[in-house]
Amino acid sequence: MLRLRIVTALIGAILVIGGIFFLRPVGMAAIGALVTLYAAWEWSRLSLCADWRLRAGFLAAVGAAGLVIWQLGPTATVVWLTVACAFWVGVACWLLSGGGPSAGCSGVRWGWLAIGVLILPPLALAIAMLAERADWVGRAFLLYAIGIVWAADIGAYFAGRAWGRHKLAPRVSAGKTREGLAGGVVAVVVYSLVGLWLFGVPYAGWLPWMAIAIVAGLLSVAGDLLESVLKREAGVKDSGRILPGHGGLLDRVDSLIAAAPVVVVGIAWAEPGFLA
Numbered sequence: 001m002l003r004l005r006i007v008t009a010l011i012g013a014i015l016v017i018g019g020i021f022f023l024r025p026v027g028m029a030a031i032g033a034l035v036t037l038y039a040a041w042e043w044s045r046l047s048l049c050a051d052w053r054l055r056a057g058f059l060a061a062v063g064a065a066g067l068v069i070w071q072l073g074p075t076a077t078v079v080w081l082t083v084a085c086a087f088w089v090g091v092a093c094w095l096l097s098g099g100g101p102s103a104g105c106s107g108v109r110w111g112w113l114a115i116g117v118l119i120l121p122p123l124a125l126a127i128a129m130l131a132e133r134a135d136w137v138g139r140a141f142l143l144y145a146i147g148i149v150w151a152a153d154i155g156a157y158f159a160g161r162a163w164g165r166h167k168l169a170p171r172v173s174a175g176k177t178r179e180g181l182a183g184g185v186v187a188v189v190v191y192s193l194v195g196l197w198l199f200g201v202p203y204a205g206w207l208p209w210m211a212i213a214i215v216a217g218l219l220s221v222a223g224d225l226l227e228s229v230l231k232r233e234a235g236v237k238d239s240g241r242i243l244p245g246h247g248g249l250l251d252r253v254d255s256l257i258a259a260a261p262v263v264v265v266g267i268a269w270a271e272p273g274f275l276a
Contacts (some may be wrong), residue, residue: 004245012243012252016146020139023259026106028142032127034252037063040120041249042239046230047112047202053065060112066121077125079269081261085124087217092222100171101232112230119257126260144195145216145263149255150190152184152217159183168221172228181221188217216259223258228250 019031040062046057069080130142160180168176192213196206227250231239240248 002245008243008245010031013150017143019137020143020146025133025138028131028139029124029128032124032131033063033066035249036066036120036124038242039123039250039253039257040116042248043116043230044113046227046234046236046239046250047109048106048117048234049108049113050240052075054108061117063111065117066124069121069169070125073222074129077129080266081122081126081265084119084261085265087119087252088219088262092219092227093171095169095222095225098171099229100169103230105154109233112233122261123253126264138217141263141267142191145260146265147191147221148188148213148216148254149259151187152194152220152259153255154184156180156184156221159186169225172225172232176221177223181218184217184221185214208266208270212270214256216262216266219262220255220259223255226258227254239274 019028023031037059040059047058049055049058069076072161088251105227121127124147127142130145132137132138133141156176157180159182160175162175163179163183164177166178167174168178168181188211192210193206195213196209201209232239238247239250242249246252
């Protein structure tokens, strides 16, 4: 299984990196929309939507919400992404205070569907905003955002295996530890330093970009844990089976759903003219 996971991850990484640097902006935005909609399909399954018509309606709501905000322009998009960031901060606080899955859920969980309409479109919107920059800088920032999630995940995995003792959110995940979280933050810091150096960012401007990376890395964990809460309430291990050895697509983008808005909002704050 580990070998299968590694092969799938490598193929996925090649496709992602290749798509970022070789697709046109409209193609990148379309891929972001398709990924978001498929993640929404899996989200509706975890929300116990048995009727395909209800699931299709949920997809339509997610897609329509994203399109409306996009048509309203960059300012409206950044505002929604900011709201999404605030939501993820709230989720992180809730999880750290002992929040977890509810017991005895039955029937369609409308609350989870409402949350999905709030947090899923920002993934497509964040990708589209970075993709709209036709130059290499926008593509580099998109790869930077994805790399933050990868660095946080890899750092947490190895630090957790080596030193993990104290559970981070015991009601949600038996595997995630505080030591793993610290390892993930260290990995994000190292990744950010290397990225800033490669981008040629002056040393005096490193602090805000590192802060963005650290916050995105921390909230990416909240994205992963929130999906774990959803899966536990649904009584399933994976959101789907589309990715051999990994489960569903939502299982792979849950962290990015939380991290991508942070990166874009951070860019809008640090470089106001970049996304205009």
